[in-house]
Amino acid sequence: MADADEDVIHAPANASTQPEVDLSDETQDFRFLNHLNFFADSSPGIPRRGEKDFEPNPTELQADVLAASRGAMHNALSYPRLHGAKTRVIAFYAPEGYVPPAQPDRAKPKAGEDGESSESTPKPARPLPNSARISPDACVYVPSPKGQFFKTMGQADSSSRVWLLPEEALYLIERGSLDIRWPSPSASAEGPGEEDLSVPMSLQAAYACFVGRGGLTLERYSVYTGLKRLGYALVRAPGWCDDIEPQDANVSDASEVAPTKLHGPGLAGILGSLFNWIHDPLSTASTATGPIIGTGIHRHYMDVYRKLAIIPWYDPVTAPERHPFDTTPPFRVVFHIYKPSTPFKKSAPPTPDFRIAVVSTRDQTTMPTMTQLGALLESTPLDPPRGEKMERMMYMRLRHGYRNVVMAVVDQGVVSYLRIADSAFGKEKLYENKGGPQGPKRSRANQKPRKR
Amino acid sequence: MATPVTTMDKPVVAKSGPASDARPPRAPRPPRPNYRQIHQFPLPVNVHHVPPVIPHNPLSLISVALSYLTFLISPPRQEVYSAYFDKATSSIHVTEERSINALWQMGFFGKGSLSRSEPSWLAREKKRRGLHNGKTSEEITRLRRTERRELKLERARMEKLAIEERLKAEAAAREAGVSEPLDQAAQSTPTDDTTNVTAATTEKFSLKKAKEARMLEAKQARELAAQNAAFAEQSQPETSSNGKSVRFSPVVQKKEFLSSSPSSLQLPDSVVDNLDSDDFPNEEHLQLSNEEAFFLAYSLGALQIYDSPSKSGEVQSTSPISTAALLQQFCHHSFQPARDASASLQPDDPFMISYTVYHHFRSLGWVIRSGVKFGTDYLLYNRGPVFSHAEFAVIIIPSYTHPYWSETEERKNYTAEKQARSWWWMHCVSRVQAQVLKSLVVCYVDVPPPAASLDDIGGLFGQYKVREFLIKRWIPNRTRD
Numbered sequence: 021m022a023d024a025d026e027d028v029i030h031a032p033a034n035a036s037t038q039p040e041v042d043l044s045d046e047t048q049d050f051r052f053l054n055h056l057n058f059f060a061d062s063s064p065g066i067p068r069r070g071e072k073d074f075e076p077n078p079t080e081l082q083a084d085v086l087a088a089s090r091g092a093m094h095n096a097l098s099y100p101r102l103h104g105a106k107t108r109v110i111a112f113y114a115p116e117g118y119v120p121p122a123q124p125d126r127a128k129p130k131a132g133e134d135g136e137s138s139e140s141t142p143k144p145a146r147p148l149p150n151s152a153r154i155s156p157d158a159c160v161y162v163p164s165p166k167g168q169f170f171k172t173m174g175q176a177d178s179s180s181r182v183w184l185l186p187e188e189a190l191y192l193i194e195r196g197s198l199d200i201r202w203p204s205p206s207a208s209a210e211g212p213g214e215e216d217l218s219v220p221m222s223l224q225a226a227y228a229c230f231v232g233r234g235g236l237t238l239e240r241y242s243v244y245t246g247l248k249r250l251g252y253a254l255v256r257a258p259g260w261c262d263d264i265e266p267q268d269a270n271v272s273d274a275s276e277v278a279p280t281k282l283h284g285p286g287l288a289g290i291l292g293s294l295f296n297w298i299h300d301p302l303s304t305a306s307t308a309t310g311p312i313i314g315t316g317i318h319r320h321y322m323d324v325y326r327k328l329a330i331i332p333w334y335d336p337v338t339a340p341e342r343h344p345f346d347t348t349p350p351f352r353v354v355f356h357i358y359k360p361s362t363p364f365k366k367s368a369p370p371t372p373d374f375r376i377a378v379v380s381t382r383d384q385t386t387m388p389t390m391t392q393l394g395a396l397l398e399s400t401p402l403d404p405p406r407g408e409k410m411e412r413m414m415y416m417r418l419r420h421g422y423r424n425v426v427m428a429v430v431d432q433g434v435v436s437y438l439r440i441a442d443s444a445f446g447k448e449k450l451y452e453n454k455g456g457p458q459g460p461k462r463s464r465a466n467q468k469p470r471k472r
Numbered sequence: 473m474a475t476p477v478t479t480m481d482k483p484v485v486a487k488s489g490p491a492s493d494a495r496p497p498r499a500p501r502p503p504r505p506n507y508r509q510i511h512q513f514p515l516p517v518n519v520h521h522v523p524p525v526i527p528h529n530p531l532s533l534i535s536v537a538l539s540y541l542t543f544l545i546s547p548p549r550q551e552v553y554s555a556y557f558d559k560a561t562s563s564i565h566v567t568e569e570r571s572i573n574a575l576w577q578m579g580f581f582g583k584g585s586l587s588r589s590e591p592s593w594l595a596r597e598k599k600r601r602g603l604h605n606g607k608t609s610e611e612i613t614r615l616r617r618t619e620r621r622e623l624k625l626e627r628a629r630m631e632k633l634a635i636e637e638r639l640k641a642e643a644a645a646r647e648a649g650v651s652e653p654l655d656q657a658a659q660s661t662p663t664d665d666t667t668n669v670t671a672a673t674t675e676k677f678s679l680k681k682a683k684e685a686r687m688l689e690a691k692q693a694r695e696l697a698a699q700n701a702a703f704a705e706q707s708q709p710e711t712s713s714n715g716k717s718v719r720f721s722p723v724v725q726k727k728e729f730l731s732s733s734p735s736s737l738q739l740p741d742s743v744v745d746n747l748d749s750d751d752f753p754n755e756e757h758l759q760l761s762n763e764e765a766f767f768l769a770y771s772l773g774a775l776q777i778y779d780s781p782s783k784s785g786e787v788q789s790t791s792p793i794s795t796a797a798l799l800q801q802f803c804h805h806s807f808q809p810a811r812d813a814s815a816s817l818q819p820d821d822p823f824m825i826s827y828t829v830y831h832h833f834r835s836l837g838w839v840i841r842s843g844v845k846f847g848t849d850y851l852l853y854n855r856g857p858v859f860s861h862a863e864f865a866v867i868i869i870p871s872y873t874h875p876y877w878s879e880t881e882e883r884k885n886y887t888a889e890k891q892a893r894s895w896w897w898m899h900c901v902s903r904v905q906a907q908v909l910k911s912l913v914v915c916y917v918d919v920p921p922p923a924a925s926l927d928d929i930g931g932l933f934g935q936y937k938v939r940e941f942l943i944k945r946w947i948p949n950r951t952r953d
Binding site: 426 | 495514515517518519520521522550563601638771772774795796824828831833834835838863866872873891893900911913916918927928930931933934936937938940941942943944946947948952953
């Protein structure tokens with residue numbers, strides 16, 4: 021394909037059936053923002069994109085269009101962003117991490133100074149039984165959570181405060197959905213009038229406080245916030261912490277070529293053995309100097325191909341599953357991702373739809389080696405191709421693979437996602453299924469002309 | 473103005489019905505050759521099926537016995553083809569007509585030295601000299617490309633024209649008065665409803681539109697002619713006078729004419745044609761890559777490779793190169809420039825790794841061919857390139873997991889350098905594959921430690937291990953459901 025424009029010739033009239041156009045690659049045309057009414061409750065629908073001018077020309081028309089677009093952008097950016105009084109959610113920053121709620125019954129002996137006790141003895145998160153669910157990295161709590169965000173974010177403690185992880189807090193404050201307050205110096209933890217006294221945290225301060233805290237790198241945050249904005253639910257995976265070293269590095273290679281099935285000898289088999297005795301291609305076959313298949317008479321191409329199979333290949337099914345900590349740090353699953361359509365419950369998260377590893381191209385300048393990539397895939401559960409469609413279509417089976425993982429490659433803020441699948445070509449003996457349908461039949465009408 | 477043309481030609485096209493009457497009628501396509509018949513054998517190996525034994529039918533036993541007997545009396549011979557190694561190009565040349573056809577038809581080995589893939593130079597040359605009808609694939613491609621280039625030129629011209637007209641209109645508006653431009657400016661302010669402006673002004677000339685405009689032009693020309701012939705009335709339909717705002721320059725039309733009759737272009741050749749018209753030698757030979765040649769020679773035993781080309785009409789005097797020597801030679805020639813013959817073989821010589829992958833996919837039944845045209849190492853075809861497009865593109869990365877490779881610091885550095893692939897390279901490869909609709913397979917080959925002896929080639933390759941990963945861009949917007 022020399023030029024994407026050539027496709028237009030062969031493309032169908034309706035452009036919506038063309039899957040190859042990636043809208044995210046295009047520059048935003050801000051004029052469409054004018055049609056989006058921020059207050060209207062009726063959704064305007066997705067605006068249609070126009071065609072691009074590829075080079076400047078001296079017409080006033082082009083200058084006008086450009087000015088209009090620029091004006092629209094400024095218009096959109098100058099729109100005042102406010103915290104609505106109704107939806108305002110106040111949170112407090114806890115620099116020490118999780119602090120268990122002050123128990124009223126324990127506080128009774130020291131009546132009147134319960135606030136001080138929680139401030140002066142900030143107990144670590146671990147010893148208390150009810151705090152088992154709260155991550156030690158959580159550092160922001162919301163005393164009275166409301167709104168849809170807390171369906172997928174945060175962890176509630178025994179006194180129904182919701183504790184947020186750094187990325188969750190940063191996402192919400194960046195979005196304007198959360199008002200984070202600095203811990204008040206007056207040391208009254210949950211006084212009624214505290215909201216008025218405490219100092220709100222700025223976005224800059226939030227970035228300074230949260231990025232770098234508890235393993236949250238800017239790369240991970242870019243991935244988190246990017247997917248979150250698209251509606252996905254993300255939770256930290258067990259492999260979040262980098263400092264856990266591989267426990268045992270011994271690699272066990274337990275995969276070999278599956279033995280071919282042999283049929284019992286029938287009459288033909290006996291005759292065949294006689295025949296083989298007469299003209300046995302095997303007797304002249306030699307893998308040492310070749311020819312592998314021998315020089316005798318071959319009775320079927322299947323036999324020829326079976327004899328050719330001398331190269332060992334990796335079988336993902338028989339390979340042992342590995343613990344996430346066997347992987348080498350950047351190539352480790354750090355987020356579990358749930359589609360917007362997946363029913364998600366915070367207390368019991370379902371099987372993730374995707375698992376994602378985040379790699380920074382500045383720290384890890386090269387692609388993973390086979391060991392690193394293999395360990396990453398083996399730390400994910402087996403997900404073989406299933407279903408009637410997969411049964412029928414070999415190409416789909418190969419593309420789906422037996423295990424899969426998404427790798428987010430972050431290059432200075434630009435995130436590229438790669439889906440990596442363990443596809444075992446060795447398990448698909450192409451020579452055995454001649455003629456059957458191999459892949460999805462694309463209708464010729466909406467298919468681009470391809471090169472051979 | 474650009475907009476009247478684009479908005480107007482659509483109804484006209486709809487009225488005009490089939491597009492074919494406007495375009496120059498295309499010659500009917502010659503029937504496709506029966507590829508199923510031509511390429512019925514997947515490998516250049518003779519296979520002799522044994523008649524099936526039907527237990528109820530004693531006669532079938534006789535036929536089986538008979539077939540065995542004939543094999544016993546006159547065993548069929550396995551065809552062995554011959555080729556020679558060309559040091560200059562570091563590839564294998566097959567010059568014999570019969571071998572070329574056999575190797576191409578059974579398993580799609582090699583490529584024609586003067587063709588894109590199938591050796592078709594002779595057919596093209598005959599066609600050019602007017603001896604042969606039917607189109608080769610190269611010619612079809614060339615025709616398509618000329619057509620596209622013209623359409624693009626036309627589109628560029630139309631765009632330029634539209635811009636000029638726009639400039640004229642703007643200048644006229646400026647002269648007419650100060651109030652009008654103000655109105656225009658007010659129209660395009662962001663506060664206004666800009667949908668109409670957006671839709672109308674950003675409409676550009678796509679190739680499709682260029683085509684439609686060409687059809688319109690042809691139709692109008694015909695209409696005009698018909699009208700002139702029928703009545704000498706002065707009134708012209710408004711549509712045609714409006715549509716004429718975009719004219720086709722004579723240059724393009726002339727070019728079109730030339731391209732439709734390519735033979736007229738080659739003036740000096742026509743002189744040559746008169747000299748000899750039907751008897752000329754085939755200047756083309758089949759080029760096998762080293763992997764293909766080694767597979768044919770070592771795995772199938774269907775190819776004998778000599779050191780030098782055989783003289784025409786005489787039998788090769790020297791004996792073919794032995795498999796072990798062939799492996800050595802190919803390994804040395806997998807470097808650029810070729811290594812000295814005395815250099816010892818390393819287990820990670822490029823040839824060893826690429827042959828491992830080649831053999832692996834061939835043994836699974838894929839037709840594996842070079843992927844250089846898409847920037848990959850290999851392409852995988854199901855059955856062959858004439859049947860379907862390649863579905864997978866393979867890139868090879870060596871891997872050194874054996875403890876031998878991490879024993880010393882020097883080896884560690886060496887292997888790290890050999891395995892390193894940058895992310896940018898990866899993104900480039902994956903973007904190209906997405907554009908040509910191939911799935912990218914990253915094939916890691918685990919390299920064993922150096923072997924003590926090279927006597928057992930099969931054992932040598934049995935130590936390598938292949939693992940395939942399928943890498944595809946993941947677009948979160950599309951997997952949301």
